[in-house]
Amino acid sequence: MNAGRTDFLKKEADLMYVLGVWDGHDAGAALVRDNEILYAADEERFTKRKHEMRFPYNAVRAALSYEGIKPGDIEHVAFTTTEFTKTLERVFPGMKESYYNFRRRKILKPRFAGFRHKLKYSMTQIGILPLCNQISSAVIRKQLAHLGFGTYKLHIVEHHTAHAATAAFTSPYKKALVVTMDGLGDGLSGSVSAFENGELARHISIKARDSLGIFFEQATNIIGMRELEDEGKLMAMADYSYPFEFEENPLKDFFTSTGTVIKAKYGPSKQFDILERIAWKTPREQFSYFVQQLFENVMTKFISNNIDRFGIPDVAMSGGVFSNVKANMMVRRLDNLKHWYIFPHMGDGGVALGAALYASNSISGSSNYKFSAYLGSSYDAADTEKALRGERAFVLQPESAHEHASHAAELIDAGNYILWFQGRMEFGPRALGNRSILASSGSESVKEKLNLYVKKREWFQPFAPSMLEEEASKVLDYDNKGNDKFMTMAYAVRENMRQITASTMHIDGSARPQLVGDENPMYKELLSSLKKRSGYGIALNTSFNIHGMPIVMSPQDAAEMMKITRTKYMFINGIFVTNRAGV
Secondary structure, eight states, rough: OOOOOTTEEEEEEEEEEEEEEESSSSSSEEEEEEEEEEEEEETTHHOTTTOOOOOOSHHHHHHHHHOOGGGGOOOOOEOOOOOOHHHHHHHHHHHHHHHHOOOOTOOOOTTTTHHHHHHHHHHHSOOTTTHHHHHHHHHHHHHHTTTTTSSSEEEOOOHHHHHHHHHHHHHSOEEEEEEEEEEOOOOOOOEEEETTEEEEEEEEEEEEGGGGHHHHHEEEEHHTTTTTTTHHHHHHHHGOOOOGGGGGGTTTTTTTEEEEEEEEEEEEHHHHHHHHHHHHHHHHHHHHHHHHHHHHHHHHHHHHHHHHHHHHHHEEEEEEGOOOOOHHHOOOOOTTEEEEOOOOSOOOGGGHHOOOOOOOOHHOOOOOOOOSSBBBBOOOHHHHHHHTTOOHHHEEOOOHHHHHHHHHHHHHTTTEEEEEEEEBBBBBSOSSEEEEEEEEOOOOOOOHOOOIIIIIOOTTTOOOOEEGGHHHHHHHHOOOOOTTTOOOEEEEBBBBGTTTTGGGOOTEEEOOOEEEEETTTHHHHHHHHHHHHOOOOEEEEEEETTTOOOOSHHHHHHHHHHHHOOEEEEEEEEEEEETTTOO
């Protein structure tokens, strides 16, 4: 049972709630009241289907429960993306389910898999046709009615406007260049807007045909991985290739970035065919290198040119393309960029919140939201103990918050990995100290054990470090240009610190850090305790899940994973758990 707000006061007449919903890839819901983000979560955490794309019934219920309100208390609901294919999937949900199983490879490869990909790329370029808004709205209203919603105003927010709203309205900047880039949505693959005086003004739109995101998605599929899921693996694999000069790259003319325009040489179908032919005669690592190199080259030129054109050096970014931390690092190093901010849930899982934020801005003018990653469900001591008591192999020991942090640091320093479950669930794809698995940042052996028994990931995928904010300049090539609390950026690790960060560093000497400060006091105390023991407030931090599954949400989820993986130690909401069956 969700603990919610036990101190909830009755809704005052001047408070305005806006609910945002998204029913596509990484479906979810978000609840906003005036200039405060109250709750946000992805539907996958409830259904246990990674990248869930069904209507977020569970996430909506959880948002209402957290705030202690009913559907009738919601005055405004916002949703996004009414392009032809999305509308068609809403009317015929079996199509969406079929594609989900195909894309996630839950079925045997169909005979006409290549044709199916090409059909998808052709149809998703169509954009919004007449009646799409009306039909999508009717389906969304019907689904909301199942939850008890009656009287409310429904808002439609264009896909890249929702992305832009997440970046602009949660950034620390009063004036910013706002760049969105993804596969595609509502017929576009990106946009450039100016954010100033609380308003977003779009200046540039990138057509779906010219999508860098689709290009990367196609390459991911061609090397045998799942599109919309495994793009990070291609990025990681690229570093295992011999380096090549850009002029030697056979993909170099696939895209051009001239001025503030991105242009693809080929349409998506032809592009897919040519990529397949090139990949057929190229080692996977080398092909991945070519893809990543072109991607970085075009993306950095485009953003740099837009900074120059609009004269705005502070850049806020969102959209799935910005999950590529290596390309983000190249953007960060641009001479004409002063500050950067990447919205932490940059992919489509963030657009439910973006829709709510944009609708709220349109209604009340709210444009400055303090963003916290910890926006999901929490569980009280009774819920936690109930989930654990039935497990015969578990030994439970109550601990204070201080004891929790100190004890966890002791076990990590001794070479163990631990499960760490505290407070509210994180919003987004990263575990940031509330649903995490933690280990030593310098131990290669514990990293291998963690990969073998728990994560079961590809060997070339790197883990990431959490570190105290004050460690950043000592450990990393840190330039203080942006907010690094959400693992959205890569940095080079200093040569003299590479032994200390060995289990969290990629083969090229880079790392994707989370810098921890007062936003998570208990996690900060754990890292501070580690620093007293080892001299460095750094830990390996990976998500509390088995690879391919959503991050755990509840104590029941945590207990189940502890059993399956035979993990020995867990710290969960004031209870230290030892698994007698652990390894």
